[in-house]
Amino acid sequence: MEHLFTNLATALTGWMITLGLSPVWADVILLLVKWIIIITIITLNIIILIWLERKVSAFFQERLGPNRLGPFGIFQTIADAIKLLTKEDIVPSAADKLIFKTAPMFFIVVAVMLYTVIPMGQGMEVINLNIGLLFFISMGSLSTIALLMAGWGSDNKWSLMGAVRSVAQMISYEIPLAFSLLGVVMISGSLNLQDIVAAQDNIWFVILQPIAFLTYFIAATAELNRGPFDMPEAEQELTGGAYTEYTGMRWALFFLAEYTNLVAVSALMATVFLGGWQGPWLPSWLWIIIKTYGVILVFFWVKWTFPRIRMDHLMSFSWKVLVPVSLGNILLTGAGIYFCQWMGWC
Amino acid sequence: MMQSDIYNVNVGPIHPSTHGGLHAEAVMDGEIIQDVIVHLGYVHRSVEKIAESKTYQQFVPYTARLDYLATNLPVLGYCQAVEKLLGIEVPERAEYIRIIMAELSRIASHQIAISATGIDLGATTGLMYGMRDRERIMNIFEMTGGQRLLSSYIRIGGVGADIPDEFIPAVQSFVNDIPKMMDEYNGLMTGNEIWEARMKGVGILSKEDAVKYGVTGPNLRASGIAYDIRKAEPYGIYDRFDFDIPARSGGDSLDRWNIRIEELGESGRIIQQALDNLPEGEVKAKIPKVLKAEAGTEVYHRIESAKGELGYYIVSDGGNKPYRLHVRAPSFINLMVLPLVCRGGVFQDLITNIATLDPILGESDR
Amino acid sequence: MQEINLEQMVQKLEEQLGDKLITTRDQFFTVLNIDKMALPTLMLKLRDDYGFNHLANLSSVDYGEEFEVVYHLYSIPANDKVCVKTRIPRISAEVDSLIDIWPTADWQEREVYDLMGIKFKGHPNLIRVLLPDDFVGHPLRKDFVMGGR
Incomplete structure (x- = not known):
């Protein structure tokens, strides 16, 4: 079981070479196959995830949640998807059409790109990048631009306010986000995510870096625009923020991308802090799924419990609390490593 | 200082957080509110004009639709005003049932206020908690009036019919659970760090301003004046009950x-006290089919509604219809302070303030 | 503010305002019928000297040739109540605004203007509050023709 997927990939490459393809072309085709699989998994996963969030929130709120279509309402999301696909695509007449239309595509592309570097198991990733973590952070921050495009292109005050808020929020929270990951990088000595997983052979980084874990979790919630930091969307205030003017599938793309981001960030969290695919008995690719879903459930829990924070509090929390704390964590980690080396433990 | 353009944002009339058809035009400088211009009338039904062409009894259901979240309170106010005008005595048992229904309505209204504040501030789960508990009150209303939301169960001279057998156990079990509900609301929301940060010091309404602007009800009491018409000018049989006015x-x-x-x-x-002392007997006074007040008489009767002072000013010309009926709607007057409390705050405070001022547009627009 | 009961207050006011004030009583209220010219004076006295700090209700009645503007005042500290009425002719339906004395008169006066068509002198923003701005007529007047439009 453990090497199921890696063996499949090797077999596929071997088969293509026997067909007479050069190894380079075989690799390219394998890459494409991997991408198709990833996109399929993302889509299917999100269908389950949306259903799960609705069920989980219903559980928190003592409701039933979706329960009509299929066992436990599991087909509800599919019905919703069909509804969204068949809805009228409205583009406001005053909108900047090009920007308005490309924003959702841009958003989802960026979100899918995040999966490139995440190790889905032992030796299972699309590309084993040396600077995987850096790639992830920089790709993640690109989604700000998509939101700004959506807000600006809609020509709507709510959208613009949502977009401006999201830019302010995401830029502010990127800093503690990156800083909190630096501690891990210092200990593992690598930006390669596979190396980071390997470095957690004996002990998970959540134990070595508890402060970084917390700051990362908070900053990631803000990066994901999830409650209690869902300023850009803020349904009750901005009537949907940057997404106000979007309908049908364009809106659904934003929705999909948000969940895609959620899974990616949760997977990164599992990889960096919770030992990645490492774990006993079960195959590695199952472990990363279990851990990712565990983190996602915590995100759900937070969202359905807390009220929304105020914008100015949000900003001051980032700059006055998270940034100093994560900087202090780097200092502490540096001192710890120095002390460890001085004592000769590592 | 950085100079920026002033722009207006129309919050409502179609907006998730305006509790109906409220249209608040926020004059904004960035995220800071400079002023709020309130536009009303989106649910204006000219109730006062309708009253002039309906007999006293016919108008009862219209009053239920004023404050549809606390449906028995405006009905109670109207019926008592007419009874005062005509000098009708209400049977003991009906008075007690009215108190139970009125207080249940107040609870229902406050639960909506509480849960709506929850969702307006992003605590979606708060909404469901309040709604879940309010559902039990709706079921109790259904037992008595046959209707859940707008039961018009209270009539001129008493109540529509005697309470069914399952009424008292249902109310009793609800009353027993109230402390638990309060704990739950407090546990989920009140103590929360974010919640306090968003509410504390937001939308301050001083004692002086509250009185000057005629603010009444919970909003006035929050500003430091323990003024409750149930105590100040007891109507019905409120003088027999022992309760405190939180301030x-x-x-x-x-x-x-x-x-x-x-x-x-x-x-x-x-x-609880009303349940303990509920007497037996008639639930409706013997009143003539056609109600006529003496010509030239008039009454201003006010009750403590869930939102504040709900007053009815009725003038009679001797006919079977009111010559003039005016509703003093607490929400209408409480909303007047919305610009005052919002000025200088950030945009999100506007939503908080609308939620905590708890207007109901059916009443303010009439 | 003096400690003074309602009877004494009415006596004092009658002395001060002379024939501009006629006091009547019905079973619920002491009614001060005041000449419309003396309305602000009386209201200021009621608020500052006798503690009627709560203008609960501001309404109006159409009596054909005349309109009556009705104010129900309450005193929160002393728990007193009084009703003030003033009559104005239909042809020049105008009365002084009380917005400087009680800001709560703002929307209430706008409502009376909107529905009854009584103008309030000195009101800074006397526009319709419930009906649309382009509405013609004042529906609570008895001569308002109802029906489809």
Whole structure:
């Protein structure tokens, strides 16, 4: 079981070479196959995830949640998807059409790109990048631009306010986000995510870096625009923020991308802090799924419990609390490593 | 100072957080609110004009639609006003049933206020908690009036019919659970760090301003004046009950929120006493089919509605219809302070303030 | 503010305002019928000297040739109540605004203007509050023709 997927990939490459393809072309085709699989998994996963969030929130709120279509309402999301696909695509007449239309595509592309570097198991990733973590952070921050495009292109005050808020929020929270990951990088000595997983052979980084874990979790919630930091969307205030003017599938793309981001960030969290695919008995690719879903459930829990924070509090929390704390964590980690080396433990 | 353009944002009339058809035009400088211009009338039904062409009894259901979240309170106010005008005595048992229904309505209204504040501030789960508990009150209303939301169960001269057998156990079990509900609301929302940060010091309404602007009800009590018409000018049989008037001094959103939660408990106490002392007997006075007041008589009767002072001013010309009927709607007057409390705050405070001022547009627009 | 009961207050006011004030009583209220010219004076006295700090209700009645503007005042500290009425002719339906004395008169006066068509002198923003701005007529007047439009 453990090497199921890696063996499949090797077999596929071997088969293509026997067909007479050069190894380079075989690799390219394998890459494409991997991408198709990833996109399929993302889509299917999100269908389950949306259903799960609705069920989980219903559980928190003592409701039933979706329960009509299929066992436990599991087909509800599919019905919703069909509804969204068949809805009228409205583009406001005053909108900047090009920007308005490309924003959702841009958003989802960026979100899918995040999966490139995440190790889905032992030796299972699309590309084993040396600077995987850096790639992830920089790709993640690109989604700000998509939101700004959506807000600006809609020509709507709510959208613009949502977009401006999201830019302010995401830029502010990127800093503690990156800083909190630096501690891990210092200990593992690598930006390669596979190396980071390997470095957690004996002990998970959540134990070595508890402060970084917390700051990362908070900053990631803000990066994901999830409650209690869902300023850009803020349904009750901005009537949907940057997404106000979007309908049908364009809106659904934003929705999909948000969940895609959620899974990616949760997977990164599992990889960096919770030992990645490492774990006993079960195959590695199952472990990363279990851990990712565990983190996602915590995100759900937070969202359905807390009220929304105020914008100015949000900003001051980032700059006055998270940034100093994560900087202090780097200092502490540096001192710890120095002390460890001085004592000769590592 | 950085100079920036002033722009107007129309919050409503179609907006998730305006509790109906409220249209608040926020004049904004960045995220800071310079002023709020309130436009009303989106649900204006000219209730006062309708009253002039309906007999006293026919108008009862219209009053239920004023404050549709606390349906028995405006009906009670109207019926008592007419009874006062015509000098009708209401049977004991009906008075007690009315108290129970009125206080249940107050609880229902406060639960909506509490849960709507929850969802307006992004705590979606808060909404469901309030709605879940309010559902039990709706079921109780259905037992008595046959209708859940707008039962018009209270009539001129008493109540529509005697209470069914399952009424008292249902009310009793609800009253028993009120402390638990309060704990739940407090546990989920009140103590929360973000919640306090968003409510504390937001939308401060000083004692002086509150009185000057005629603010009444929980909003006035949150500003530090323990004024409750149930105590100040007891109507019905409220003078027989033992209850406290919760009051705070800050006048901010958090105080307005806390007052409403505390009032749940006080209403529970009143209902308990009413249940304990509920006498047997008639539930409707013998009144003529055609009600006529003496020509030239008039009455201004006010009750403590869930939102504040709900007054009916009725003038009679001797006919079977009111010559003039005016509703003093608490929401209408409480909304007047919305610009005052919002000025200088950030945009999100506007939503908080609308939620904690708890207007109901059916009443303010009439 | 003096400690003074309602009877004494009415006596004093009658002395001060002379024939501009006629006091009547019905079973619920002491009614001060005041000449419309003396309305602000009386209201200021009621608020500052006798503690009627709560203008609960501001309404109006159409009596054909005349309109009556009705104010129900309450005193929160002393728990007193009084009703003030003033009559104005239909042809020049105008009365002084009380917005400087009680800001709560703002929307209430706008409502009376909107529905009854009584103008309030000195009101800074006397526009319709419930009906649309382009509405013609004042529906609570008895001569308002109802029906489809």
